[in-house]
Amino acid sequence: MGLFAKTFGIQQPESERLRGIETETEYRQRWISIRVMYFTAYLVYVGFGIAATCLWPYLRTLDPEAGKVFLAYLFAMPSVLQLVGSPVLGWWSNKLSSVRYLIIPFLVCFIVGQIIYALAEEFSSHQKYVILTSRVLVGVSMISCSIYRSYISAATTVAERTRTTSYLSLAHVAGLLSASVLQPFFSALGEEGFRIPGLFRINMHTSVGWFCALLGVINLILMMPFIFKDFNIALKEATVTNGTGLTKNRAHLMKLRGLPITLMCVAFALLMFVYAAFQTLLSPVALDQFGWTNEESLFYLGILMTAGALISCVLFLLLDPLCKRFGETNVLVYGAMLALFLSQLLMIPVGSTSISDSVDSVNGTIGCPISQEWCQSTPPVSIAQFTISYTLLCVSFSIGTTLSQAVFSKLLGPRPQGTWMALLTCAGSAARIVGPGSVTLYVILGTYWTFGASAILCGAIFLWMWVYRNSLQPTPPPTADTAEELKVLNTKQ
Numbered sequence: 001m002g003l004f005a006k007t008f009g010i011q012q013p014e015s016e017r018l019r020g021i022e023t024e025t026e027y028r029q030r031w032i033s034i035r036v037m038y039f040t041a042y043l044v045y046v047g048f049g050i051a052a053t054c055l056w057p058y059l060r061t062l063d064p065e066a067g068k069v070f071l072a073y074l075f076a077m078p079s080v081l082q083l084v085g086s087p088v089l090g091w092w093s094n095k096l097s098s099v100r101y102l103i104i105p106f107l108v109c110f111i112v113g114q115i116i117y118a119l120a121e122e123f124s125s126h127q128k129y130v131i132l133t134s135r136v137l138v139g140v141s142m143i144s145c146s147i148y149r150s151y152i153s154a155a156t157t158v159a160e161r162t163r164t165t166s167y168l169s170l171a172h173v174a175g176l177l178s179a180s181v182l183q184p185f186f187s188a189l190g191e192e193g194f195r196i197p198g199l200f201r202i203n204m205h206t207s208v209g210w211f212c213a214l215l216g217v218i219n220l221i222l223m224m225p226f227i228f229k230d231f232n233i234a235l236k237e238a239t240v241t242n243g244t245g246l247t248k249n250r251a252h253l254m255k256l257r258g259l260p261i262t263l264m265c266v267a268f269a270l271l272m273f274v275y276a277a278f279q280t281l282l283s284p285v286a287l288d289q290f291g292w293t294n295e296e297s298l299f300y301l302g303i304l305m306t307a308g309a310l311i312s313c314v315l316f317l318l319l320d321p322l323c324k325r326f327g328e329t330n331v332l333v334y335g336a337m338l339a340l341f342l343s344q345l346l347m348i349p350v351g352s353t354s355i356s357d358s359v360d361s362v363n364g365t366i367g368c369p370i371s372q373e374w375c376q377s378t379p380p381v382s383i384a385q386f387t388i389s390y391t392l393l394c395v396s397f398s399i400g401t402t403l404s405q406a407v408f409s410k411l412l413g414p415r416p417q418g419t420w421m422a423l424l425t426c427a428g429s430a431a432r433i434v435g436p437g438s439v440t441l442y443v444i445l446g447t448y449w450t451f452g453a454s455a456i457l458c459g460a461i462f463l464w465m466w467v468y469r470n471s472l473q474p475t476p477p478p479t480a481d482t483a484e485e486l487k488v489l490n491t492k493q
Contacts, residue, residue, distance in 0.1 A: 010027070010028045010031045010032065011028075012024045012027040012028070021157075021233065021236055021237055022233065022236070026231070029229050029231070030155055030229075030231040030233060032227065032228075032229075033155065033227075033228045033229050033230070033231060034152065034155055034156070034164060036219075036222045036223065036227065036228045037148040037151055037152060037155075037168070038167060038168060038171045039171070039218075039219055039222060040103065040107075040144065040148050040219055040223075041145075041148060041168050041171040041172055041175070042171040042172070042174055042175045042178075043110070043175070043212075043215050043216060043219050044110075044141065044142055044144065044145065044172075044175065045171070045172045045173075045174075045175025045176050045179075046175040046176075046178050046179050046212065046215065047110065047114065047138060047141075047175075047212045047215075048078070048142070048175070048176070048179075049175060049176040049177075049178070049179025049180065050179040050182065050183065050208050050211075050212065051135075051138070051208075054183065054186070054204075054205060054208050055071070055074060055075070055131075056071055057205070058120075058131070058205040059071060059074070059128060059131060061121075061191070061205065062120060062121055062127040062128060062131065063127055063128040066128045070128060073132070074131065074132060074135045076433060077132070077135045077136055077139045078135065078138060078139035078142045079139075079429045079432050079433050080139070080429075080433065081136065081139035081140055081142070081143065082139065082142050082143055082145065082146075082425060082426075082429045083426050083429040083430055083433065085140065085143040086143050086145075086146045086422035086423075086425045086426050086429070087419065087422045087423060087426060088422075098230045099147055099148070099150070099151045099230060100223055100225070100228060100230070102144070102147050103144055103147060103148070103223055104220065104223055106140065106141045106143060106144040106147070107141065107144075107216055107219055107220045107223065108220070109137045109138070109140045109141045110137070110138060110141035110212075110216045111213050111216035111217060111220070112137055113133075113134045113135070113136070113137030113138040113140075113141065114134070114138070114209040114210070114212040114213040114216060115209060115210075115213050116130060116133055116134040116137065116209075117131065117134040117138075117206075117208070117209035118200070118206040118207075118208070118209025118210050118213070119200055119206070119209075120134065120206075121201065121205075121206065122200055122201075134209075143425075145425050146421045146422040146424070146425040147421075148168075149168070149405065149409075149421040149424070149425070150420075150421040150422075151230075152164055152165065152168055152409075153234065153409040153412070153421065154231070154232045154233070154234050154235070155230075155231045155232070155233055155234075156233060156234065157233055157234065157237050158234075158237065158410060158474055161406050161409055161410060162319065162320055162323050162328060162402075162403065162406045163319070163320035165402050165403075165405050165406040165409070166316045166317075166319040166320060166402045166406075167316065168402075169312075169316050169398065169401060169402045169405075170313060170316035170317065173309055173312045173313055173316065173398075174313070176309065177306075177309050177313070180306070180309075182211070186204050186207045186208055186211070187204045188204075189202065189203050189204045189207055190203060190204055191203055191204060191205075193206070193207070256412075257411055257471070259468065259471060260407075260411050260468065260471045260472050261408065261411050261412070263464065263465060263468060263472070264404050264407055264408040264411065264424075264472075265408070265423065265424060265427050266427075266461060266464075267332075267336075267337065267400065267404045267461060267465060268400075268401060268404040268405065268408070268424055268427055268428055269427040269428060269430065269431040270340070270431070270457070270458065270461050271336070271340065271396065271397055271400040271401050271404065271431075272401070272427075272428040272431035272432050272435065273431035273432075273434060273435045274340060274343075274344065274393070274397075274435070274454060274458065275393065275397045275435070276431065276432045276434075276435030276436060277435040277436065277437075277438035277454070278343075278390070278393055280435065280436040280438065280439050281438060281439060281442055281450075282301055282304075282305075282390075283297055283301065284439060284442060284443075285381065285386065285442075285447075286300070286301060286386070287367075288355065288367065288368040288369070288372070288375070289355060289368070289380045289381045289386070289447075290380075290383060290386075291367045304387065304390055307391075308390060308391065308393075308394035309394075311391065311394050311395065311398070312394055312397070312398040315395060315398040315399060316398060316402065319331070319398075319399065319402060319403070322335070323403070328403060328406070328407065328472075329407075329469050329470075329472045329473070330469075331399060331403060332399065332400065332403040332404065332407060332465075332472070333462070333465050333466055333469050335395070335396075335399045335400075336395075336396045336399040336400030336403060336404075337396070337400065337458070337461060337462040337465050337466075338462055339392045339393075339395050339396035339399075340392075340393070340396035340397075340400065340458045340462070341455060341458040341459045341462045342392055343389045343390070343392035343393040343396060343458075344389070344451050344454040344455040344458050345451075345455045345459075346385050346388055346389040346392070347381060347385060347386070347389045347447065347451035347454075347455075348447065348448065348451050348452055348455065349378060349379040349380060349381050349385075349447050349448070350379060351379035351380070352379065353379060353380070354375065354376055354377055354378060354379060354380075355367070355368040355375045355378055355379070355380040372443060372446065374445065374446030374447075374448075375446070378446050378447060378448060381447060401428075405424065407472050408420075408424055409421075410473075410474035411472070411474065413474075438450060438454075441453075
């Protein structure tokens with residue numbers, strides 16, 4: 001019981017109290033607000049994860065003529081809207097006194113989008129466009145990712161930033177895992193389900209929308225002023241620690257360190273790109289290289305992906321102590337970027353026997369298809385290679401996406417980070433949109449070109465980060481002399 005209270009309770013450490021930055025009441029309120037943001041992150045990814053597994057069956061039920069191309073539009077819509085909307089909303093968030101004014105409209109969009117999704121079958125026609133409308137609204141709500149990342153950066157001290165960012169990533173993974181766990185319960189309702197007289201039907205498809213809408217309502221209540229309060233402890237820490245009169249406007253004038261900031265954006269985008277590409281290639285590679293049936297592929301890949309998600313959860317919890325033990329930069333460079341490079345290098349096939357000779361084929365339906373000519377001359381990827389590579393990718397992705405966000409935030413210093421976090425989100429969104437295109441390269445040219453090119457790209461970024469690893473330290477707050485100079489500059493504006 002004592003361990004539970006220590007882990008989940010909110011009690012200001014003695015070291016923080018002695019610093020005098022905030023009172024115990026302020027500390028408690030600040031961490032309540034941070035945990036509300038954790039729930040928001042969880043909510044967004046629950047909605048995303050559940051849709052990933054049930055959207056296609058639901059669409060086929062509503063409109064059997066809707067093809068996979070339209071499905072691709074449905075999946076791409078949230079990322080496209082996030083890419084387009086994040087910079088504008090990030091800039092706007094810097095101008096507002098509270099992130100609540102942006103988060104609440106996004107939550108309303110999420111709730112309405114999920115309700116429309118649940119009621120799509122009640123429409124007499126154009127049901128696939130009703131689903132598209134739902135995805136547009138849910139996509140709008142996903143823009144909130146850059147907003148809550150920005151808030152986490154402002155509401156935490158430098159010492160708290162890595163741990164808080166890792167827990168935010170843990171909330172994302174917990175949302176995806178919850179989606180996988182909950183789906184069988186929704187499936188138990190079946191296609192027919194039951195109808196609420198005079199209203200609507202609840203079945204295995206529509207129950208998903210109602211459940212997500214309920215979570216959205218809970219999140220909306222948590223964002224009310226009597227629970228959620230805005231804090232900017234980062235700016236206050238810089239002011240108290242250095243004895244300067246640093247304000248929000250003066251923080252804007254602090255010099256930006258272009259090279260390390262750019263490097264973090266590139267690293268974050270690369271991690272998103274490789275992860276999205278590999279996730280898309282999982283099934284094609286398994287079916288081609290190992291001769292698995294569709295059923296075997298779903299079973300074994302399900303086990304692999306679940307194990308990868310659990311590894312990610314453990315790493316998120318261990319990340320803060322690892323960084324304290326080995327240094328944040330070392331964990332990022334070696335634990336993330338080197339692991340990413342090795343994960344792609346391991347997928348390059350070795351041997352002298354071609355895939356076509358090593359995998360039995362029955363009428364061309366099992367194994368590497370005849371239409372892929374490279375199968376006749378390319379060795380297969382072994383199951384051991386595949387498993388180790390995916391494990392390294394999960395390790396790299398978990399560590400890299402978390403630390404790249406944390407380091408990026410620390411490099412920016414105590415300035416408002418809404419616009420900057422939006423740009424980082426845009427980099428990730430663009431990478432997730434482009435990543436699945438690697439399937440085309442795989443189909444046309446095969447594993448040598450696909451994973452060879454990826455290994456070269458990852459190796460180049462790893463070397464770049466290794467060379468400039470000493471520049472990835474947090475930006476120090478301005479000294480008293482610098483603050484006076486900023487004050488003069490600010491007066492002249």
